[in-house]
Amino acid sequence: MALGKDYATQECSIASALEVIGERWTLLVIRDAFYGVRRYNDFLVHLGIPRAVLSARLRALTEQGIMEKRRYQESPPRDEYVLTDRGIALWPTMRALGAWGREQLTQVQLRVFRHADCGTELGSYNECPACGTIVPVSDVEVLPGPGLSRDPADPVSRALLKPKRLLQPVVIDPV
C-alpha cells in the first residue's frame, strides 16, 4: 500500500512531500543516487531489494521528475538513473534524517560527510563549522566512518569505502 495517498486531505507541504517520497525504499534509492549509484544492477546489489520493487521505485521517481534516465550505451541499449535538480534538492532532508539517525539511534558513525574544500566534518544542517557556510551538495565528500564494516559483500559497498564527492558516479571495480 502506498504510504502517501492517505494524506491527500492534509493541506501541508510535508504531507505533499511524503506522498511523493514516503513509499518504502524510495528514500534509500535516493540516498544511493547521492552516493553516485546510477545503474540498475548496482542499486539492486547495494539495496538487496526485489527487482519488482526497485523497478517500480525507479519508474515512479522518473515520473515524478526526481530522477531521469540517461542512455549510456546504445548496443545493447542501457540506461542509467541520475538525480534531477528536483532530486538534488532533497539533500537537506537526507542529511538531516541521517544526522538524526546517527545521533539518536545508531550512535556509531557509519559515514562521514565533510566539506571537500577544507576537510571539516559537516553539521546536521550541512553547514561547515570551519567556513561558516552551508555547503553545496557538489562540495560534500562522503567517506566511511569508524562504525562502517570494512569488508562488505557487494561491490558497490566496497567502492564506497573510498572517499568520494556526492553525485559523482561510483567507480565499481570489475569482478
Place this chain on the structure above:
Amino acid sequence: MALGKDYATQECSIASALEVIGERWTLLVIRDAFYGVRRYNDFLVHLGIPRAVLSARLRALTEQGIMEKRRYQESPPRDEYVLTDRGIALWPTMRALGAWGREQLTQVQLRVFRHADCGTELGSYNECPACGTIVPVSDVEVLPGPGLSRDPADPVSRALLKPKRLLQPVVIDPV
C-alpha cells in the same frame, strides 16, 4: 505493514531513522507536536485519522523516546504528549522536507517559518538569512502563508491561523 523492518540489513543511519519514523502518519503526528498540538483529541481532529492509528503512533513514539506523556489533569486523569529532546532533534528533517515539498511540489506557500527575533523568513536549512545564523527551534515562529485556507473546519487549524512559536502549546478556542 511497518515501513521499516525491511531495512534491518541496511548499515545506514538513514535506514535506522526510517525504521523509527517511516511508518504512515508518524511524521505528521510529529509535525503537529512541533505546532504545539499536545492532546489526543486535538491530534485526532487535526489529522483526521482513525483512533486506532493515532493511538498506535503515539504509543510507538513514546516507546521510542520521541514523545513523552505528561499528566495535565488528575480527575479524571488526562495526559498530553510532548516532544522530548530526541523528538525536537527532528526539526531539521521536518524543515527540510517541508521546504522541499513547497518548492518542488505544492509551490504555494501554506505556512511561513520565520525567525522570531527579527521576523525574517527562514531558509530550508532553518537558517536566518538576515542574522546569518541557524535558528534554534524555540525561536522559530510559524504563521499562515498566502496559500493556506483561512476558513478551516477544525478548531486546531483555526488556532494555527494565529502566529505562534513552535513547541508552545496551541491555544484552542472553546467551542
